[in-house]
Amino acid sequence: xxxxxxxxxxxxxxxxxxxxxxxxxxxxxxxxxxxxxxxxxxxxxxxxxxxxxxxxxxxxxxxxxxxxxxxxxxxxxxxxxxxxxxxxxxxxxxxxxxxxxxxxxxxxxxxxxxxxxxxxxxxxxxxxxxxxxxxxxxxxxxxxxxxxxxxxxxxxxxxxxxxxxxxxxxxxxxxxxxxxxxxxxxxxxxxxxxxxx
Amino acid sequence: xxxxxxxxxxxxxxxxxxxxxxxxxxxxxxxxxxxxxxxxxxxxxxxxxxxxxxxxxxxxxxxxxxxxxxxxxxxxxxxxxxxxxxxxxxxxxxxxxxxxxxxxxxxxxxxxxxxxxxxxxxxxxxxxxxxxxxxxxxxxxxxxxxxxxxxxxxxxxxxxxxxxxxxxxxxxxxxxxxxxxxxxxxxxxxxxxxxxxxxxxxxxxxxxxxxxxxxxxxxxxxxxxxxxxxxxxxxxxxxxxxxxxxxxxxxxxxxxxxxxxxxxxxxxxxxxxxxxxxxxxxxxxxxxxxxxxxxxxxxxxxxxxxxxxxxxxxxxxxxxxxxxxxxxxxxxxxxxxxxxxxxxxxxxxxxxxxxxxxxxxxxxxxxxxxxxxxxxxxxxxxxxxxxxxxxxxxxxxxxxxxxxxxxxxxxxxxxxxxxxxxxxxxxxxxxxxxxxxxxxxxxxxxxxxxxxxxxxxxxxxxxxxxxxxxxxxxxxxxxxxxxxxxxxxxxxxxxxxxxxxxxxxxxxxxxxxxxxxxxxxxxxxxxxxxxxxxxxxxxxxxxxxxxxxxxxxxxxxxxxxxxxxxxxxxxxxxxxxxxxxxxxxxxxxxxxxxxxxxxxxxxxxxxxxxxxxxxxxxxxxxxxxxxxxxxxxxxxxxxxxxxxxxxxxxxxxxxxxxxxxxxxxxxxxxxxxxxxxxxxxxxxxxxxxxxxxxxxxxxxxxxxxxxxxxxxxxxxxxxxxxxxxxxxxxxxxxxxxxxxxxxxxxxxxxxxxxxxxxxxxxxxxxxxxxxxxxxxxxxxxxxxxxxxxxxxxx
Numbered sequence: 001x002x003x004x005x006x007x008x009x010x011x012x013x014x015x016x017x018x019x020x021x022x023x024x025x026x027x028x029x030x031x032x033x034x035x036x037x038x039x040x041x042x043x044x045x046x047x048x049x050x051x052x053x054x055x056x057x058x059x060x061x062x063x064x065x066x067x068x069x070x071x072x073x074x075x076x077x078x079x080x081x082x083x084x085x086x087x088x089x090x091x092x093x094x095x096x097x098x099x100x101x102x103x104x105x106x107x108x109x110x111x112x113x114x115x116x117x118x119x120x121x122x123x124x125x126x127x128x129x130x131x132x133x134x135x136x137x138x139x140x141x142x143x144x145x146x147x148x149x150x151x152x153x154x155x156x157x158x159x160x161x162x163x164x165x166x167x168x169x170x171x172x173x174x175x176x177x178x179x180x181x182x183x184x185x186x187x188x189x190x191x192x193x194x195x196x197x
Numbered sequence: 198x199x200x201x202x203x204x205x206x207x208x209x210x211x212x213x214x215x216x217x218x219x220x221x222x223x224x225x226x227x228x229x230x231x232x233x234x235x236x237x238x239x240x241x242x243x244x245x246x247x248x249x250x251x252x253x254x255x256x257x258x259x260x261x262x263x264x265x266x267x268x269x270x271x272x273x274x275x276x277x278x279x280x281x282x283x284x285x286x287x288x289x290x291x292x293x294x295x296x297x298x299x300x301x302x303x304x305x306x307x308x309x310x311x312x313x314x315x316x317x318x319x320x321x322x323x324x325x326x327x328x329x330x331x332x333x334x335x336x337x338x339x340x341x342x343x344x345x346x347x348x349x350x351x352x353x354x355x356x357x358x359x360x361x362x363x364x365x366x367x368x369x370x371x372x373x374x375x376x377x378x379x380x381x382x383x384x385x386x387x388x389x390x391x392x393x394x395x396x397x398x399x400x401x402x403x404x405x406x407x408x409x410x411x412x413x414x415x416x417x418x419x420x421x422x423x424x425x426x427x428x429x430x431x432x433x434x435x436x437x438x439x440x441x442x443x444x445x446x447x448x449x450x451x452x453x454x455x456x457x458x459x460x461x462x463x464x465x466x467x468x469x470x471x472x473x474x475x476x477x478x479x480x481x482x483x484x485x486x487x488x489x490x491x492x493x494x495x496x497x498x499x500x501x502x503x504x505x506x507x508x509x510x511x512x513x514x515x516x517x518x519x520x521x522x523x524x525x526x527x528x529x530x531x532x533x534x535x536x537x538x539x540x541x542x543x544x545x546x547x548x549x550x551x552x553x554x555x556x557x558x559x560x561x562x563x564x565x566x567x568x569x570x571x572x573x574x575x576x577x578x579x580x581x582x583x584x585x586x587x588x589x590x591x592x593x594x595x596x597x598x599x600x601x602x603x604x605x606x607x608x609x610x611x612x613x614x615x616x617x618x619x620x621x622x623x624x625x626x627x628x629x630x631x632x633x634x635x636x637x638x639x640x641x642x643x644x645x646x647x648x649x650x651x652x653x654x655x656x657x658x659x660x661x662x663x664x665x666x667x668x669x670x671x672x673x674x675x676x677x678x679x680x681x682x683x684x685x686x687x688x689x690x691x692x693x694x695x696x697x698x699x700x701x702x703x704x705x706x707x708x709x710x711x712x713x714x715x716x717x718x719x720x721x722x723x724x725x726x727x728x729x730x731x732x733x734x735x736x737x738x739x740x741x742x743x744x745x746x747x748x749x750x751x752x753x754x755x756x757x758x759x760x761x762x763x764x765x766x767x768x769x770x771x772x773x774x775x776x777x778x779x780x781x782x783x784x785x786x787x788x789x790x791x792x793x794x795x796x797x798x799x800x801x802x803x804x805x806x807x808x809x810x811x812x813x814x815x816x817x818x819x820x821x822x823x824x825x826x827x828x829x830x831x832x833x834x835x836x837x838x839x840x841x842x843x844x845x846x847x848x849x850x851x852x853x854x855x856x857x858x859x860x861x862x863x864x865x866x867x868x869x870x871x872x873x874x875x876x877x878x879x880x881x882x883x884x885x886x887x888x889x890x891x892x893x894x895x896x897x898x899x900x901x902x903x904x905x906x907x908x909x910x911x912x913x914x915x916x917x918x919x920x921x922x923x924x925x926x927x928x929x930x931x932x933x934x935x936x937x938x939x940x941x942x943x944x945x946x947x948x949x950x951x952x953x954x955x956x957x958x959x960x961x962x963x964x965x966x967x968x969x970x971x972x973x974x975x976x977x978x979x980x981x982x983x984x985x986x987x988x989x990x991x
Contacts (some may be wrong), residue, residue, distance in 0.1 A: 033340065035339060035340070037339070037351055038352075039351060039352050039742065039746070040351075040740055040741075040742065041741055041742075042741070044339055044340060044740075046340045060342070062337075062340055062341070065336070065340075066333055066336060066337065066340075068337050068340065068341060070341065070342060077342075079341070081333070081337070098382065099373070100342060104342065117270075138373065138375065144347070144348075163347075163350075164350075165347075165349075165350030165351070165352070166350075167350075167351070
């Protein structure tokens with residue numbers, strides 16, 4: 001990371017320090033998602049970036065093949081299709097939205113206590129890292145996602161799950177060695193802030 | 198037998214008969230009702246429609262929520278299990294089994310119609326959005342997290358239309374079925390929700406007491422197994438119970454203070470407590486007769502009638518005081534007061550009887566209790582007191598008699614002062630009346646516990662959703678027609694929400710789609726989604742899917758079967774047409790919608806009704822106007838508070854008309870009997886009523902039914918004062934003393950009522966206290982001015 005960027009990054013983190021985020025805790029990276037749906041001749045590929053600020057929220061921005069943003073802030077899941085659009089709640093029930101939000105946050109933050117509320121956690125033996133198999137405890141969740149697997153060496157690096165209709169999803173996470181856009185951090189702070197790069 | 202000698206045997210027989218009737222009615226199930234709706238006149242709605250409304254309101258009244266919250270989920274669940282056990286073991290409450298209707302998408306009838314079932318905003322989007330919108334939406338659905346929670350797969354629902362229909366239609370306030378209850382995580386706490394329904398309906402004192410005991414027991418049980426768990430409950434039951442207990446407490450307090458005041462004044466006036474026995478006998482006879490006769494006419498006694506009956510002590514005690522202060526042997530005392538007693542009773546009883554003809558159940562109870570109660574008191578004075586030995590009756594203290602004599606002998610000395618007082622009171626009254634507005638506040642009829650209200654608000658804030666205070670009832674000949682009506686009203690509600698008149702609404706209609714609309718949806722899909730080169734073809738190309746996939750989806754929409762209303766398996770509550778208001782719930786446990794929409798549908802032969810519950814109604818008048826503009830007799834806004842207030846206003850208008858007729862009648866009779874002195878006799882009551890009305894106007898209070906009843910009491914007592922003074926003849930000093938003591942007793946008793954926690958009762962206490970004080974003052978001034986001079990005296 002360039003020194004100037006590092007300085008800006010430090011200042012920014014200091015600015016949001018009141019929300020409890022620490023430089024070590026913030027995770028900013030790139031993801032590649034592959035979804036294999038039985039009906040489709042080839043997997044659906046998408047890429048984008050994510051920002052996780054433990055205790056604050058998660059921003060998940062799909063950049064290709066089309067733009068789409070999702071964020072979890074104050075426990076609420078929101079989405080929008082373009083950076084200049086207002087955030088809105090997806091057409092999910094409050095409970096679904098809350099569970100989905102907590103699940104994604106817990107998976108990326110390796111918060112086993114939160115995950116254990118909804119899943120039975122089974123450690124899998126893998127070479128050079130770790131893996132967890134998550135089996136939903138609630139029948140309503142199990143109906144849709146029979147199981148999830150999280151793998152990594154230090155932090156989580158791969159997520160995969162099987163949907164009820166047979167679609168297989170695989171996400172690879174790669175941390176970026178650079179500061180996240182300031183607007184991204186701002187958008188996870190409690191007060192409303194809409195702009196994202 | 199001479200009436201003047203008394204007829205104690207007749208009095209004894211009357212008391213025995215009244216006691217027997219009351220005991221018999223109590224043994225055969227006479228209950229005390231506290232439900233305010235029992236006070237109201239019958240609705241002019243068709244009986245079946247009113248039965249739907251009654252059932253809707255009953256459900257809101259009998260349901261309570263019981264919330265348990267804490268940081269430790271297992272402790273909260275333990276507490277919920279303990280509370281649930283208490284509820285289920287009681288015969289008072291039943292815990293609702295709430296499950297999410299997850300099997301809906303698997304229901305064969307629903308699945309076959311799935312392509313035709315659209316969310317409201319998707320219908321709008323089909324008309325407005327371009328092709329790209331749909332293609333991108335389908336792709337985003339495939340790529341985003343929403344796919345994790347989708348209820349439908351890409352193959353059968355590529356645009357997610359059915360998925361969105363299901364999501365939009367099912368109510369979700371953030372709770373999930375988990376363990377022994379519905380659970381929600383909020384601000385770090387786990388909240389467990391139990392919804393309980395009172396099995397023994399009604400607002401009698403006993404059912405309310407049992408409900409409170411079970412709620413308290415459930416709370417204790419929860420605390421016992423999990424001491425750190427916070428417990429909140431909310432429901433009408435707690436409020437009704439509090440109101441009933443507060444009213445009972447106030448009734449006891451008013452009675453106790455009245456009797457204490459009577460005792461003290463009797464002691465002061467007569468120098469002995471023994472006369473209290475006779476006062477008590479008169480009051481007791483009155484109460485017994487009032488309750489016995491009322492219980493004969495009505496299956497249950499309303500608490501308001503009882504409270505009002507208690508206030509009649511103020512009138513009944515006058516009869517006893519006049520007898521006790523009269524001169525001569527007991528058997529001869531009636532000579533001096535008989536005329537006053539007769540005319541006093543006739544005027545008061547006539548006014549209360551007029552209330553009974555107003556056609557309002559509660560007023561009938563008040564009228565019958567009052568007329569019979571005062572008759573009982575009068576009979577006790579005529580039959581019991583004259584038969585008592587002279588030694589048992591004390592005479593008024595000479596010093597007090599001398600003081601009363603000074604008032605009486607001071608006649609014709611203060612005419613100017615009287616005129617000044619009259620001018621001030623009438624002038625203030627008339628100008629105040631010009632400012633007076635009429636209005637009813639049904640909430641003022643119940644005392645409210647702020648702590649209970651705060652707990653309610655907290656619980657409702659956690660649970661979310663809509664309350665049941667305001668609803669729309671849509672009814673028609675069959676479910677299909679009901680659904681069509683409900684679909685027509687949706688844009689009206691959406692406009693009301695946009696205008697900020699309501700925050701939200703909940704209705705099964707978001708899921709249940711009429712056959713007509715399903716057919717319309719098919720046309721919309723074929724015109725805007727499936728047309729050649731349209732969104733479906735574009736999506737097929739974007740995902741490199743075979744052309745046969747698009748054809749198969751088109752075929753699926755074309756062949757989808759329209760779902761008839763009968764296939765929705767509505768969990769309706771059946772209303773028996775011959776017994777309006779009595780409902781039986783069929784076993785709907787197996788129906789698809791039973792869990793989600795139980796209590797939202799009603800049916801009867803040839804008619805069905807559906808409920809739309811409104812949340813956050815901030816402008817009920819504007820909403821009323823919207824519904825009126827909608828101009829469908831089949832769509833009815835049900836607003837419990839507004840309905841009750843309107844009914845009270847109707848009651849007040851009826852009672853006022855009846856009283857005006859009676860007022861004119863009494864005036865004519867008085868004119869015939871007393872000539873122009875009628876004016877002097879009616880002046881204290883008329884001016885007291887006018888000045889109190891003026892005060893209401895000046896202080897910005899609305900004139901309601903309870904104000905009217907209070908003024909009726911004021912008028913009744915005021916006429917008595919003037920009549921007794923007029924008819925006293927040579928006993929004028931004694932009558933003056935009796936009236937002053939009676940007036941002070943009344944002011945003391947109603948002064949206490951003026952401190953009531955129930956706004957309506959407090960207003961009643963203040964009005965009667967002030968009115969009686971005014972009329973007492975005026976009566977004495979009239980006496981001093983010689984305007985109440987009777988021919989006998991001359």
